[in-house]
Amino acid sequence: MSLQSRVKRMLFDEPDPKKIMRGIGFILLKTALTPAGKFDLRAAKRFSLILYNHARRFFKYPQKAVFTSLFAPVELVHAFGLCPFSLEMLAGIAASMDLAPELLAGTEKEWLSTDFCSFHRAYIEIARIGLLPAPVFVLATAHTCDGTYKSFSEVSSLMSRPLIFLDTPYHSDRVAVDYLTEQLKNAAEQIEKVTKTTLDREKLERAFFFSNRARSALLEINEIRQNERPLLFGEDSLPFLTIWGSLLGHREGAALFERYRDELKRRSEEGWSQIKGKKRVLWLHLKPFFPNRLLRYIEQELGAVIVAEEINSVYWDELDIRSPWESLALKIMRNYWVGGIEKRLDNIRRTIESHHIDGVIHFSHWGCRQSNGGVRLIRDTVTEYGIPFLNLDGDCVDERSYSEAQYLTRLEGFMELLER
Amino acid sequence: MVCCERQRSEKTPTPRETGASMIFAGIDIGSVSTEMVILENTVPVCSIIMETGSNSREAADRMLAAACEKTGFSLSDFHFIVTTGYGRKTAGFSHRDVTELSCHARGAWHLNNSVRTVIDIGGQDSKVIKVGKSGKSLDFIMNDKCAAGTGRFLEVMARALEVEIEEMGKIATAAKESVKISSMCTVFAESEVVSLIAEGHPRDRIIRGLMDSIASRVVGMVHRVGLEPPLMLTGGVAKNEGVVRALEQRLGTSIQVPEEPQIVGALGAALIASEETAGKK
Numbered sequence: 001m002s003l004q005s006r007v008k009r010m011l012f013d014e015p016d017p018k019k020i021m022r023g024i025g026f027i028l029l030k031t032a033l034t035p036a037g038k039f040d041l042r043a044a045k046r047f048s049l050i051l052y053n054h055a056r057r058f059f060k061y062p063q064k065a066v067f068t069s070l071f072a073p074v075e076l077v078h079a080f081g082l083c084p085f086s087l088e089m090l091a092g093i094a095a096s097m098d099l100a101p102e103l104l105a106g107t108e109k110e111w112l113s114t115d116f117c118s119f120h121r122a123y124i125e126i127a128r129i130g131l132l133p134a135p136v137f138v139l140a141t142a143h144t145c146d147g148t149y150k151s152f153s154e155v156s157s158l159m160s161r162p163l164i165f166l167d168t169p170y171h172s173d174r175v176a177v178d179y180l181t182e183q184l185k186n187a188a189e190q191i192e193k194v195t196k197t198t199l200d201r202e203k204l205e206r207a208f209f210f211s212n213r214a215r216s217a218l219l220e221i222n223e224i225r226q227n228e229r230p231l232l233f234g235e236d237s238l239p240f241l242t243i244w245g246s247l248l249g250h251r252e253g254a255a256l257f258e259r260y261r262d263e264l265k266r267r268s269e270e271g272w273s274q275i276k277g278k279k280r281v282l283w284l285h286l287k288p289f290f291p292n293r294l295l296r297y298i299e300q301e302l303g304a305v306i307v308a309e310e311i312n313s314v315y316w317d318e319l320d321i322r323s324p325w326e327s328l329a330l331k332i333m334r335n336y337w338v339g340g341i342e343k344r345l346d347n348i349r350r351t352i353e354s355h356h357i358d359g360v361i362h363f364s365h366w367g368c369r370q371s372n373g374g375v376r377l378i379r380d381t382v383t384e385y386g387i388p389f390l391n392l393d394g395d396c397v398d399e400r401s402y403s404e405a406q407y408l409t410r411l412e413g414f415m416e417l418l419e420r
Numbered sequence: 421m422v423c424c425e426r427q428r429s430e431k432t433p434t435p436r437e438t439g440a441s442m443i444f445a446g447i448d449i450g451s452v453s454t455e456m457v458i459l460e461n462t463v464p465v466c467s468i469i470m471e472t473g474s475n476s477r478e479a480a481d482r483m484l485a486a487a488c489e490k491t492g493f494s495l496s497d498f499h500f501i502v503t504t505g506y507g508r509k510t511a512g513f514s515h516r517d518v519t520e521l522s523c524h525a526r527g528a529w530h531l532n533n534s535v536r537t538v539i540d541i542g543g544q545d546s547k548v549i550k551v552g553k554s555g556k557s558l559d560f561i562m563n564d565k566c567a568a569g570t571g572r573f574l575e576v577m578a579r580a581l582e583v584e585i586e587e588m589g590k591i592a593t594a595a596k597e598s599v600k601i602s603s604m605c606t607v608f609a610e611s612e613v614v615s616l617i618a619e620g621h622p623r624d625r626i627i628r629g630l631m632d633s634i635a636s637r638v639v640g641m642v643h644r645v646g647l648e649p650p651l652m653l654t655g656g657v658a659k660n661e662g663v664v665r666a667l668e669q670r671l672g673t674s675i676q677v678p679e680e681p682q683i684v685g686a687l688g689a690a691l692i693a694s695e696e697t698a699g700k701k
Contacts, residue, residue, distance in 0.1 A: 393564060405506060406545070406562075413521040413560055420556045 017133040021059035028052040043259040062133030069140040075249030079204040086245035091122035095289035095397040117367040118397035120151040142168040144337030180329035207249035208319040217257035230275040234306020235295040277305030284362040290399035308355040341374040366395040388417040446689025449507030452543030455686040476507025500693040527688030529555030536648040541657035543571040569637030592662025598628035635666035654684035
């Protein structure tokens with residue numbers, strides 16, 4: 001039996017968060033011992049180390065663990081000295097470890113509809129079978145996805161832990177900002193009650209400081225990537241969301257993005273030109289997380305390179321400690337998933353122009369109405385620029401509906417359009 | 421099926437020997453059938469259609485052997501070979517592989533320069549391609565990752581109805597009415613057909629209903645790319661006049677069907693092969 005099969009059997013037959021923590025510790029050690037030269041960038045090694053270390057911390061100190069939804073204000077969690085982890089990203093990590101088919105099959109036994117988003121189904125099952133330590137509480141927002149409330153309620157109930165929920169309004173007006181500001185204040189009070197601590201203003205200020213540093217570095221990274229020569233594969237930058245989904249507001253998140261920024265700057269100054277792809281692609285929405293070669297195929301065999309990802313857009317302004325709750329509320333409200341599709345389309349337009357995009361690929365995740373519901377309008381927006389648009393229908397987590405040859409034909413056809 | 425103007429003869433010198441002409445080939449290795457078109461300069465001289473079977477690499481080898489047998493050529497006589505289709509990367513002797521999207525666009529455009537939209541319904545997928553004035557693909561849509569609206573769908577239904585697949589088109593055309601088939605899924609549609617037979621619905625009306633079902637899938641794709649006549653239907657399913665008629669009715673425009681729609685992808689591949697060499701001259 002292969003090591004991977006043994007790990008799988010251990011996870012499903014005797015789920016034990018302590019064993020998982022030891023496993024993560026082993027991977028962490030192995031990564032630490034791997035020479036940095038084996039990674040495309042030195043920052044990429046740092047990325048893995050930070051991610052594994054964060055995951056280990058999450059398992060090692062369950063009294064500090066908090067489950068969060070992807071766009072939740074994690075700065076607030078860090079201000080309490082707690083350890084947030086996005087459940088959507090955990091589902092993605094499970095998919096990358098080839099665990100999703102078994103997890104999803106488990107949810108089917110529990111009457112969860114197969115039409116429901118596989119990210120949600122996977123993390124509900126992860127929580128149900130006891131792969132995770134029981135957290136202090138569960139924090140979710142109503143955006144980007146209307147399923148989040150239901151799924152996080154389910155996780156909260158399964159683990160008998162309180163759900164702190166922020167009801168993100170649809171429209172971004174003054175009333176909406178005030179409504180969300182009030183909720184954030186209440187959320188902080190709820191956390192104080194649950195943790196029996198008091199929010200330390202200095203710690204909140206520090207979380208804002210690190211969040212702003214990370215934001216600033218990410219902005220610079222995006223700007224450097226406008227460079228005529230591609231400096232980074234999209235395959236390496238798409239996973240950034242695992243960091244900003246959990247470590248925005250933490251020293252490690254800020255330091256990591258700054259390291260990426262510095263290395264990319266150096267590459268730019270030195271005229272580094274090892275990425276051969278000539279056609280510049282904007283990638284919209286997420287990517288399949290299970291083992292596959294889609295991105296590698298585009299970037300290393302077809303001669304295109306992903307120079308910008310929608311998911312790594314910096315859409316919010318700096319956080320302001322003088323009005324912390326309103327500042328966090330505004331950050332949430334500025335998200336391009338909140339409200340109508342216009343914000344998303346404007347962001348796409350800006351990126352096409354700033355990054356000199358030759359073609360756009362949208363990955364329509366099965367069951368994600370937020371992403372695939374707007375494909376027609378996105379296509380119309382992209383074609384305004386006279387550049388090709390490819391919509392890939394698929395599932396980011398469930399590899400059972402994945403047929404690689406079908407995708408490769410679509411990608412090659414897209415490439416032929418780019419080269420026409 | 422073989423259609424060869426250039427027959428093998430012991431005395432006929434090969435093109436390499438005479439140096440008089442250049443030979444190009446396009447091979448479309450699909451999930452159900454494999455087609456090959458051979459050009460002498462830019463003129464088609466031979467086309468062959470055979471079943472792919474379970475191994476696309478072997479299918480490509482068998483096809484090449486059959487072509488050499490029929491024409492008297494050897495592999496070295498071919499100046500350039502382009503493969504396309506599902507198994508395009510498996511042929512060891514290919515000089516280049518190109519997607520069936522570009523090949524169908526190129527092949528259809530060669531047959532009629534005015535064609536602006538190509539609908540290709542193959543064994544396991546269907547696609548709609550917008551064709552530019554120079555014969556290049558401008559945009560495309562492929563079906564979802566299931567067999568609805570493909571040749572495989574028809575195969576399964578023909579088996580359930582116990583009719584020959586080749587007869588289905590004529591039967592559908594003769595039917596006065598159609599029975600609605602609700603299921604998109606091939607497996608569910610098969611059981612729906614079995615139920616309809618058991619309920620006593622005439623076979624011809626069920627078959628016409630199946631043609632309508634395929635057409636409704638494909639018409640949605642045509643509109644997504646943008647309906648721009650003239651349209652050409654290619655691929656094996658184009659031989660089914662029931663599907664052609666159902667598509668024409670739904671689209672409100674006539675559809676051109678080439679004399680041998682199944683070889684259009686291979687023809688396009690052969691033409692791209694000839695252009696490849698011309699570009700290098």
